[in-house]
Amino acid sequence: MLGHGISLLVSLQRVDLGHGRRKSRRSPGRPRADETGALWFGDPSVQSTEGNNGQAEKALKEVPESARTRRGSLRAIAGLLAALVSGSTAAAPPPWEAWLDPREMPRLPAGDQVLLRSSHCPDGCRFDRTSEGDTRFLRSENGEAVIFEEAGAGAVVRIWMTQGPGVSAPLDPAIRLRVRLDGEAVPRIDLPLPALFDGSTPPFTPPLAFDRRTSSGGNVSYVPIPYRRGCTISLVGAERERLWFQFSFHRLAQPDGIATFTGREDLSAARALLGRAGSDPWPESLPRTRTGTAFLAPGATVRLDGVTGAGALRRLRLRTSERGMERLRLRLTFDGALRVDVPLADFFAARRASVAPRALLLGRDAEGFLYSYIPMPFFAGATVELLDAGAPGAQTARVDWQLGWSAEAPAADSGLFGAVSRVEGEHAPARDLPLLALQGRGKWLGLWAEIGSVRTLSREILEGDERVFLDGSRHPGIYGTGVEDLFNGGFYFDQGPFALPFHGAPAHRITAAGEDVTAAYRLFLSDAIPFRSALRARLEAGPTGNLPLRARTVAWYYSRPGPALVPADRLDLAEETSRREHAYETTASGAACVAFTSRFEGGPLVAPEEPATSCGFPALGGGERFVLHRPSSKGAVRLRRRLDALTANPAADVYVNGVWAGVFPFQEANPFRRLREVDLDLAPAAVGPQPELRFEVVPRPGAPGEAHTAITYELWAAPSSSEAGREVPLNAMEAGSPPCSTRSGSTGGAP
Structure with missing residues (x-):
């Protein structure tokens, strides 16, 4: 028996769900839009307010209706009210x-x-x-x-x-x-x-x-x-x-x-910044500015400037010839670690561009300067160097340079800037092209990629999808629809090269060998991709991983060594011992378990299936309870649920020690690749200081055929001092490797 009354069965009763069609659970309402399609923004009386008045009423609305009518709901509501009202004064945007x-x-x-x-x-x-x-x-x-x-x-x-x-x-x-x-x-x-x-x-x-x-x-x-x-x-x-x-x-x-x-x-601040693309978006006076001219011969390294103590590199402008851009490498060291070692042409998204890249934070301006206004903080010091990687005997390269430094100490939770580049002369099909692989905590800021066909003029190589795996999850948190879509274009950028503040495709050319080459950039600013323990990003090689390609890429990011979340405890519903140790039980009728084999999304088109056992029940009432432990009573907490996506899974409210702490979102059906993982970050105030966390997961009412399923529940929590670990070196870029693996195969800085 599984806990209280779940028997292990060969099959789980199911109703064919297709793509998750269901009857509406909403009362019908007529949208208030005029006949011309004017945007309707709702009744001002129901808009959110951020003042102190009315905070309790607003916080109460955050509690789902199911929580307000459950036994012990007063304690749950009180805990959430305290969490929400106390957090309303937070100044962070x-x-x-x-x-x-x-x-x-x-x-x-x-x-x-x-x-x-x-x-x-x-x-x-x-x-x-x-x-x-x-x-x-x-x-x-x-x-x-x-x-x-x-x-x-x-x-x-x-x-x-x-x-x-x-x-x-x-x-x-x-x-x-x-x-x-x-x-x-x-x-x-x-x-x-x-x-x-x-x-x-x-x-x-x-x-x-x-x-x-x-x-x-x-x-x-x-x-x-x-x-x-x-x-x-x-x-x-x-x-x-x-x-x-x-x-x-x-x-x-x-x-x-x-x-x-x-x-x-009021979006005026964003509009004003974007309107200054190509110039310093924050043109305030900086306490330290330096300018000069450097001359480099092949093999030479020139130190442009350096700072001791805390601060940030806020302005970096370099002007050189086209050949100089391709042979000179930018080297940035922060807090004693070489974080950037990348060719100028690639770092600034300017390699052989027919349209000047003019992104908000980097590109090439009207004066011909390559520019970066990416804030690059440091705590102990920084240096800026150029390395001439040209062939012996090449003509001396001239570089005009300008640097601007802030002396303001960064916030304690700031990451250090880094960039990693990769060059592949011919990437074999059937495995994804690595884009970025890191351990530790940080966020991905953007990508420049030059993608070329191999022995063909076809641009079909742009059909590959990006897949990004976060914090060791087997399920991609980001799964795109094609290279040009990743860079906000479409149909192989059929309107030609372009450059915009967030994104652009400034280069397209045909090589002497008759191969098609496209280069594009995109800054992840409002959509910067955070990771708390690891990030692994890769690109499918063609529409189904079936084409060779040539590639140069640069990924920009912030990071700090050591994870912010580590696995703390795990409930495996297929194992009787695990169910008993974690006090697992269910209060739902019709609960059953099924053994099956399937795959996760984001893998090869043809991949071996792996076995799993999923336990679940129709979303008609009831839930499941279990206990997980964390090593520390402080810090962030995340609950990861592995589930069976044969049918759609409705949203499910999560309670911790009797307090509503969040909701697992609706999960669409995928009968082709049934294995999936979904992460829920829990509000710290709702979780409380206890090391023992008693969970209750209660699915919301679903449509006929929907079922709540789980294969495992895994608790991630702040690490103890002995688990802090180190960040994977920037050359850990093997495609298809397990998260957090290392293998040499890229160029770039080192943490």
Whole structure:
């Protein structure tokens, strides 16, 4: 027996779910949008407020209805009220606004995940779009196709879409996009698709939104859409359309300081910064500036400047010839560690560019200077060097340089800047191209990539999807739909080279050998990707991992050595001893377990299956209880659930020691690759100081055929001093290796 009344069975009763179609659980409501498609921002009386008055009432609304009616709910509500009200005075901006302040950008706060919901093929096939008979919808209800759903606090910070019959076409105005927030029946956004990107409808206007003509085949919006209690996005009229989509979003442990989107937010600071792309976005006077001219011969290293003590490198400008950019390497050392050792042309995204890269924080300006305004903090000192890696006998390279330093000490939780480059003359198919692999804690800031075909002019190599695995998870938190989509373009950048503040594709050329080469960049600013113990990013080699490619890449990031989260305890539902030791029990009827074999998403198209045992029950009432332990009573806590995605899994509320602590979001079905992991960061105030954590997981009512399932529950917690560990060297880049493995194979700095 499993706990109280779960028997191990050969099969688990299921109802065919397909793609998770279900009846609506909402009361019907007519969206308040005028006939022209004007944006409706809701009744001001229901908007979030951030003042002290009304905090208790707002905090109460964060508690799900199920918690308010459960036994012991008063204690749960009291605990959450205290957590939310006490956190309302926090001064830190939401994580998607950190890039607006050079002091906030390098900080590595806890309780934030950045993930991607996309139209990628669930079985790893080449067709990464929704279409008639092969939809990528979560479900359909009331004539709407739901394509995104989150149950807790967070924000959608990037929406990308494209449409067309082999080439990009204007988005169909007959398709409407609706956004509902915080469980509201009436959408706060109800627009024809083009209005989200074409600049006609504030706040979705440049430089925060661009259509396919400006973004070369892609339509993208960076207008943040925050929410406190969930977000649902649906399409109307898209059931038969071919449409590619991506939603980059934050999943937060708690809603402290978050105001739900109204459409009236003041985005002037972001617009002003983006309007200064190509010049210093923070032009205030710096206490230390240096300028000069250096001359380098092949093999020589020149130290431009250095600082002792705490501060930040805030301004870096270099001007040299095209050949100089390709042979000179930028070397940056922070706190005694070489963190950057990258060719100039690659670091600044300028290699053989036909359009000057003009990103907000790096690129090439109108005076011909390569520039970086990325804040690069340090605690003990920094040096800036150039190395001439040219062939012996090459002409001396001249470099004009300008540096600007801040003397302000960085926040204690700031990461050190780093960049890692990789060059592959010919990458073999059937394994992903490594982009970045790190241990420790940090966040990924962006990517430049030059991708080339091998012995063909075909640009099909751009069909490969990026997959990003976070903190040792087997399931990719980010799974894209193609190279040009990653860089906010579409259809092989069919509108030509371009450069914008967040992203661009400044280079496209045909080599003398008859091979196609495309280069693109993207800064992850509002969508910087945090990791608490490890990050592994890689790119599929062609549409199904079937093509060789040539590549040069640079990944920019912040990091600190040592993990912020480590595995602390694990419940394995397949093992009787584990169930007993963790006091596992279920209160649901119809519970059963099933042994099966399947795969995770993000692996090769053809991959061996692995065995698993999943226990679950229909989402009709009841839940499961268990106990997990952590080594320390302080620090962040994360609960990782491995589940069976044969059927859709409804959202599930999580209680810790009787206090509501968060919600596992809805999980769509994937009968092709059933193994999945989902992480839930728990609000520290709700968890409390106890080392023993008594969990109760209660699924919310689901549609017929939905089931709550679990294979394992794993607790991640702050490490003890003996578990702090070290960051993996920057050359740990083997594709397909387990998380946290090391192998030489890249160039770059060392931590």
